[in-house]
Amino acid sequence: MVISIAVARPLLAQTPASTLKETLDWLKKYLGGAACVVFQIGRAGERLEPITENTEVRFTDCEMILQTARTVGPKSELRTFTVPLGSLTPDSVTLSPGFEIPSGSVVAGEVPAYTMRLTAPAGLAIQASLEEFGAGAPQPTGYQTNKINILLLHTETAAELQAALSRAITLCRQKPRF
Secondary structure: OEEEEEEOOOOOOOOOOOOHHHHHHHHHHHHHHOOEEEEEEEEOOOOOEEEEEEEEEEEEOOEEEEEEEEEEOOEEEEEEEEEEHHHOOHHHEEEEEOOOOOOOEEEEEOOOOEEEEEEOOOOOOEEEEEEEEOOOOOOOEEEEEOEEEEEEOOHHHHHHHHHHHHHHHHHHHHOOOO
């Protein structure tokens, strides 16, 4: 299962600080605070569904808790990912241009320029939960995934966030484990 998360606003020209605390604070400020996207997607010639996505991030030392609230048409959901940064490698964070649009679909609005993918190494899963809202919504469920896609609207945002997240992973890997 691949999950997509959108980050909308460009960042100020700024580089992440050098300590772990400063890097995590920087990520929390920009990854969580800048995440809000609204666009439409659907099959060519049909009505387009509005998509709204908001993201929040927090850290408990080297554990990243990433939450994304998404509304697609009348359906809403909240996904929570628990990512042990020290178990990843700096190359777990990759960038690719654009984002995956299903075959035969069209997109309107501000389309993300990059996808930042966070991939767990073989043998490690990212813990996740899904809570759906609305009439007849099922009970919240837990699951595991090995990838999280983060949609980035602006080119300058992509490189800064990738560098900061890779740096956080490096710094967390250097911490002693008990």
